[in-house]
Amino acid sequence: MEGILGTVGPLILMFAIFYFLLIRPQQKRQKATVQMQSNLAKGDKVVTVGGLHGIIDSIDENKVVIKSGNANLTYDKQAVRDVIRD
Numbered sequence: 001m002e003g004i005l006g007t008v009g010p011l012i013l014m015f016a017i018f019y020f021l022l023i024r025p026q027q028k029r030q031k032a033t034v035q036m037q038s039n040l041a042k043g044d045k046v047v048t049v050g051g052l053h054g055i056i057d058s059i060d061e062n063k064v065v066i067k068s069g070n071a072n073l074t075y076d077k078q079a080v081r082d083v084i085r086d
Contacts, residue, residue, distance in 0.1 A: 037077050040064060044046075045084040058083055 008025070044056045046066060052075075054068035064080060066073050 033081075036083060037080055040077065040080060040083070045086070047082045047084060048079045049081045050079070064085050 005047060040056060040059055042056050042059055045053070046064075047053050048066070051067065052068055052073070054066035054073070056064055057067040057072055058065045059077075062077055064075050064077055066075060
């Protein structure tokens with residue numbers, strides 16, 4: 001019985017360490033990003049994954065129109081990386 005615990009114990013410990021150091025924080029970040037993207041509203045200052053800074057001009061179920069300078073650009077909601085709060 002001790003031989004099995006000595007063999008399987010380190011594997012279980014390694015999985016637990018990987019879970020708490022890698023998997024769980026990634027899931028939290030992903031959940032926060034999805035929540036942020038679902039709470040987007042007209043007038044929010046945003047940054048896209050490509051680095052474009054702008055203001056949301058209109059919003060649809062899956063698309064966002066971002067005004068940047070004189071241009072209105074259409075992006076998928078998933079392309080919004082961050083909302084800038086002043």
